Amino acid sequence: MASCMASSLFQKHLLLLIALPIVISSSPALRCHDSIISFGDSLADTGNLLHISRSEGRPTHAGFLPYGETYFRRPTGRFSDGRLVIDFVAEWLGLPYVAPYYGDDGGRSAADFGKGVNFAVAGATALDAGFFEGRGMGNSVPNESLGVQLGLFKELLPSLCDTSSEFQSSDKEEYDPSTGCLNWLNEFSQYHNEQLQRKLNHLRELHPQANIIYIDYYNAALRFYESPDKFGFDGGILRACCGGGGTYNYNSSALCNSNARVCDDPSAYASWDGIHFTEAAYRWIFKSMADGSCTVPKLDISCPSLAFE
Incomplete structure (x- = not known):
């Protein structure tokens, strides 16, 4: 299909899928990225399961000390005593810690995802919950699979990426004259x-x-x-x-x-x-x-x- 028709691409945002190798070609001085978009499980969850469990009245153990004692001095929902790889990535890029989609962290609003958003949920699987339910394992698998996370990302995308301009350019040389x-x-x-x-x-x-x-x-x-x-x-x-x-x-x-x-x-x-x-x-x-x-x-x-x- 001809690409001069309206398109929607996501630029200058670093997408991390914790399960695949992470390759980053920037430094804090260069500021090549404006935000981080993260998907995954407990290796990258910065608080999503904590907020989900609280809303459902079944607190997770990552919401209590000694989780978080080394760096944050309090439990943040991270399944560690301190920072995760995604936190070190954010620091290296000069960006704030990535806000969990389901709640705030350190006072940030859940709607304030201008510098990134984290969809990772502890225990999340690549396959949907239905796959496990059909095999008698549904009770142990949260319904926050990669497919669900990507669906949430697509819903949020219009607010993260302004597509109203069709990628217009002031440089006439960037256009095909024909x-x-x-x-x-x-x-x-x-x-x-x-x-x-x-x-x-x-x-x-x-x-x-x-x-x-x-x-x-x-x-x-x-x-x-x-x-x-x-x-x-x-x-x-x-x-x-x-x-x-x-x-x-x-x-x-x-x-x-x-x-x-x-x-x-x-x-x-x-x-x-x-x-x-x-x-x-x-x-x-x-x-x-x-x-x-x-x-x-x-x-x-x-x-x-x-x-x-």
């Missing part, structure tokens, strides 16, 4: 698609009896942006038909709804709401799929009576 799209973002999409095709080739080798077809939305749609007039998109190729106003009629906080600004003729636009295509655009993409020009390998679904409108 499409008006940011070069680096489209290059990222191209790289993703290359890696996807490599994986599909591997799957074809593993399953030679399967017919795996790669449909290249990116290049099928890129034609619109290079030559919009050829496809009847004269409403402004980068503008959304339905949206919240602005240069591209797109605003992540004012999406397409009954109160949005809607164009008179959607068929003159490739973008419907700044993220998705219009029917007219999807029709052209389908034609590219049907004639095999954007599929790998070529897809032949033609028959004598098939005609395109």
